[in-house]
Amino acid sequence: MRLEQLSSLFIASRLEGDAGTLVTGVQADSRKVRPGDLFLCVPGLVSDGHDFAAKAAEAGAAALVVERDVPVDLPKLFVRDARYAMAAVACRFYGYPSRELKLIGVTGTNGKTTTAAIIEHILRDRGFGTGLMGTINMKIGDRWYDTERTTQEAIDLQMNLRRMRDAGADYAVMEVSSHALELGRVKGCRFRTALFTNLTQDHLDFHKTMEQYRAAKGLFFSRLGNEFADDPDAASYAVLNADDDASAYFAKQTSAQVIRYGLGDGADVRASGVRLTAKGTQFTVTAFGESVDVKMKLVGKFNVYNALGAISSTLVERIPLAAIANSLERVGVVPGRMEAVEGSADFLVVVDYAHTPDGLENALSTVREFCEGRIITVFGCGGERDRTKRPIMGRIAARYSDYVIATSDNPRSEPPEAILGEIEPGIAAEGIGRDRYELIVDRREAIHKAVEMASPNDVVLIAGKGHEPYQIVGGVQLHFDDRLVAQEAIRGRSK
Known part of the structure; x- marks a missing residue:
């Protein structure tokens, strides 16, 4: 596809350089650019694609889509909104x-x-x-x-x-x-x-x-x-x-x-x-x-x-x-959505992605419908995300559970202790004492504690991460799967 074919998509645009330049791919990530690609310089929430135009050129980009000029010697298509252009170009390049x-x-x-x-x-x-x-x-x-x-x-x-x-x-x-x-x-x-x-x-x-x-x-x-x-x-x-x-x-x-x-x-x-x-x-x-x-x-x-x-x-x-x-009738359970963990004979461990107030309330009210024993809930709230939902989720967990263990979710770059400190007032607002809840920063330890204390007919709900096979701590993505950790804890009980 020629650059002029893509430039014709935009009335409010300006093309500088060879309009006949052959474009063999489109990219907005300089790390993925291959020779012949059109690189779209899209401003993002964290970084700006214009800052990576030179890297794209080094990787073999054939031309650029820009909102402002950059010191790179390639044909450039100037547009008002590079993010809009990215969607339009992608649709055209892949044939709608x-x-x-x-x-x-x-x-x-x-x-x-x-x-x-x-x-x-x-x-x-x-x-x-x-x-x-x-x-x-x-x-x-x-x-x-x-x-x-x-x-x-x-x-x-x-x-x-x-x-x-x-x-x-x-x-x-x-x-x-x-x-x-x-x-x-x-x-x-x-x-x-x-x-x-x-x-x-x-x-x-x-x-x-x-x-x-x-x-x-x-x-x-x-x-x-x-x-x-x-x-x-x-x-x-x-x-x-x-x-x-x-x-x-x-x-x-x-x-x-x-x-x-x-x-x-x-x-x-x-x-x-x-x-x-x-x-x-x-x-x-x-x-x-x-x-x-x-x-x-x-x-x-x-x-x-x-x-x-x-x-x-x-x-x-x-x-x-x-x-x-x-x-x-033949639809199976979606991974990490009210997924029962195998291995427990007389109590149930359920992993669910519930990471919002409504999601947690739905999961807990569902468990309450069939649980014949206690509900033991393990949950946390993500770091660098909506802080206002933390006490709300604490309150919901306390309202529906017989025992609550608040722990780390994906703390990211926030101190986990600070996140738990914002969850705890919600738990306390339900009027339950420290004999019915605890704060454990380490998620593995929290899951093990919940499984160890489970009695016959109890349900352990591990909420927040569901299918995710990782935990983000301090900006680092670590391997962590609630389901595997729960199985590990269940096996540990039987020893």
Whole structure:
């Protein structure tokens, strides 16, 4: 592709240098640049791509996209917004892959990973080619890959959507974070369906207020398009949680058809007769005049909502409700989401990703539904993130648990003791004494203590990290997996 073909995407731009320069790749990370690449100098939250233009040139970059001049002797395309240009260039370079796929996006504070996984499972069960992209991993064809963030940067996103389509995908299901929306990572993506799970406190270190957080999510629905379609295959859909107040706001942001799901009478897709056990969940789903019974291995009321969102998103693809229910029976537990740790005979250890107040409350209330003994909770709060949620999570842990061990999550560069010091007032506010909680900085020690003190019928909930195989301490990423540490502790008990 020639540089002039990319420069033609922007009216408010200026090209200096050879317009016929051949571009064989696009990059915004100077460490990944290969000879022939176009390097986009994108200002970031921590660093500025303009400062790495020389390194990109040394690596063989053929040209630059810049917002301001840099002392590098390469053809330069000057643009007003390099981040916007990154999304536009990536879409053009990879041939607008979302136009060839039915793209389903899932956004919300909690439930994105599980909901996306359920949707992909249902579609795959019906024989469709599928791709999946999210917090835990990415599926292209029959292969799975680890991912670094919930929603990839625009270049990687467009490249992987192209790979999915070339591998035979009819649908791509992806998690869409508020950061990605605010930073324009999904600009240029044509979404078939935008699904909203819930909106609760999180990421206030980035968005500052809940209003700004909601507005970032609203961008997803306002970008669904402003046209009506006669052809159902060309229509777009907003699938909203009717039991979450933010849904009314999102419904006003879009011209797409709105489908509401929930437990209340106002939902188009509604669950009733919900029965929760330690081994799974049963309910009746009613959608557009039809009802079927659903059984699934996923536990908890919040997973009923995740399933309803997935049901709604696949119903619009003309999949029969009975077939969807049949598929739900075979959905397995998503790694790190209410995942039982094997090895304990008379008590249960559960690992969950719950790292927000709402997520922790959902996990604990689910455990309370089936726990016949005590609930012992191990949790922490991430460093360099929203500090206001720390006492809130402490209070929630104390309210639902019989014993609480507050410990380190990913402290990053914050002193772990300081984080625990901000959690403790919330625990104490519930009126429990020091005989019912303790602070243990070392997460491994905390997990071992919880497992050692468990009695028959108790449930140990280890919350916050879920599937993550690492812990970030002092800016260093260390290998650490709650599930493996819990198994280690269980084996230690039996000696």
